Amino acid sequence: MDALEKVFEQIDQSWDDEVKFLQQLGRFPSTLGNETATQRFLANKFREMSLETDEFIPDVKKLSSLPGFSAPEWSYDGRPIVVGKLPTKGPKQGKSLILQGHIDVVSPEPMRLWDYDPWGSTIEGDRMYGRGLCDMKSGVAAMIYAVKAIQDAGIELGADVLLETVYEEECTGNGALATLQRGYVADGGLIPEPFGPTALKAQVGVIWMRVRVTGAGSHVNIANQSVNAIEKSYILIDALKKYREYINYTKPKHEAFKDVDHPLNVNIGIIKSGDWASTVPADCMFEVRIGLYPDQDPQEIKDEVKAWLLEAAAQDPWLKEVQPEITFYGFHAHGVNLEENLEVYSYLDAAHHKVYDSEMKYLATTATTDVRFYNLFYNIPMTCYGPTGGDMHGANEWVDLTSVREVTKVYAAFILDWCGIRK
Numbered sequence: 001m002d003a004l005e006k007v008f009e010q011i012d013q014s015w016d017d018e019v020k021f022l023q024q025l026g027r028f029p030s031t032l033g034n035e036t037a038t039q040r041f042l043a044n045k046f047r048e049m050s051l052e053t054d055e056f057i058p059d060v061k062k063l064s065s066l067p068g069f070s071a072p073e074w075s076y077d078g079r080p081i082v083v084g085k086l087p088t089k090g091p092k093q094g095k096s097l098i099l100q101g102h103i104d105v106v107s108p109e110p111m112r113l114w115d116y117d118p119w120g121s122t123i124e125g126d127r128m129y130g131r132g133l134c135d136m137k138s139g140v141a142a143m144i145y146a147v148k149a150i151q152d153a154g155i156e157l158g159a160d161v162l163l164e165t166v167y168e169e170e171c172t173g174n175g176a177l178a179t180l181q182r183g184y185v186a187d188g189g190l191i192p193e194p195f196g197p198t199a200l201k202a203q204v205g206v207i208w209m210r211v212r213v214t215g216a217g218s219h220v221n222i223a224n225q226s227v228n229a230i231e232k233s234y235i236l237i238d239a240l241k242k243y244r245e246y247i248n249y250t251k252p253k254h255e256a257f258k259d260v261d262h263p264l265n266v267n268i269g270i271i272k273s274g275d276w277a278s279t280v281p282a283d284c285m286f287e288v289r290i291g292l293y294p295d296q297d298p299q300e301i302k303d304e305v306k307a308w309l310l311e312a313a314a315q316d317p318w319l320k321e322v323q324p325e326i327t328f329y330g331f332h333a334h335g336v337n338l339e340e341n342l343e344v345y346s347y348l349d350a351a352h353h354k355v356y357d358s359e360m361k362y363l364a365t366t367a368t369t370d371v372r373f374y375n376l377f378y379n380i381p382m383t384c385y386g387p388t389g390g391d392m393h394g395a396n397e398w399v400d401l402t403s404v405r406e407v408t409k410v411y412a413a414f415i416l417d418w419c420g421i422r423k
């Protein structure tokens, strides 16, 4: 039996274990700021696997000077990033590798739309349901069990492998940036985002914006003399819808997204105002996520959208005088158009063919991932490839378990080839 067959056999043998591990991962409600228990659980797993395990707290001061940093509005105290290193024994014979996955998940609200407990990891047929199981705890389980299978098969790799679990992929990317700041680099990498057995070739950039509109509140009996901040916000929201049309259909499309109908989503994600049906609200706040193309600078897009909104405000007698307050926080993310001959692609393609008969597809995504830091600022070729699932960020998120098993094998084949087997 050759090394690959041995490893595949290990993956099949430990499959029930991998499913149980994924269920456990899915039961942690690891939303923003609540990742610690998950990270401790993973650090223990890495120690069990005899990996050199590092748990560390990101240093915002040091991060803030690095390219790609996004300003958070919260603290990193007590929230570890976890890295487990499987060091090669002896001089390097292959290429070193980063396998990185995020364990932060978005809120499952509104809960009433779920048919399953979002933290229950319910299995039904070939699917496992729960928040974050698709995006992307299944990928995290797969990357860990691929490495574990190689260890259990008694194979020594020719170069180091780093298993990294991070957070804030969904809002800043600072978890990934913190691993790089701490010195964890390698010759290449893979992020098991759930794009299916499909390699990422391009992704948009993302910025987050907050708009505060001030009105003139009062009792509703003189509502005609007051200014309703919710109604004034409509003017700016309408302007944003026009901006969305403009950036998608008037401005030229980026080459990498030419087959995507609407690459740059502009999403009003939060709106907050008012506390009484009979009071005219004096303020309204809404937050927006805005996509941008790989060759655009997030700062330029911030300036552009701000100017767009202020111009719309200038058309309204009230907003012209009481200007909306426009600020930015969270995502300050560049888009990425990966090189066509990225070194990891040929290895991934070969590994893909050891499991699938079909060709490996490529994806230009209208979302962002952590690969941007590695490729843009650290010269580490990195792509995404992962399990198949659906309803990410929505109710009844699920992952296809067969796909998890298959991509575990693809990762294992990739690792053996990329890192090499020690002779």
Ligand SMILES: [Zn+2]
Residues within 6 Å of the ligand: 102, 135, 136, 169, 193, 194
């Ligand atoms: Zn994700």
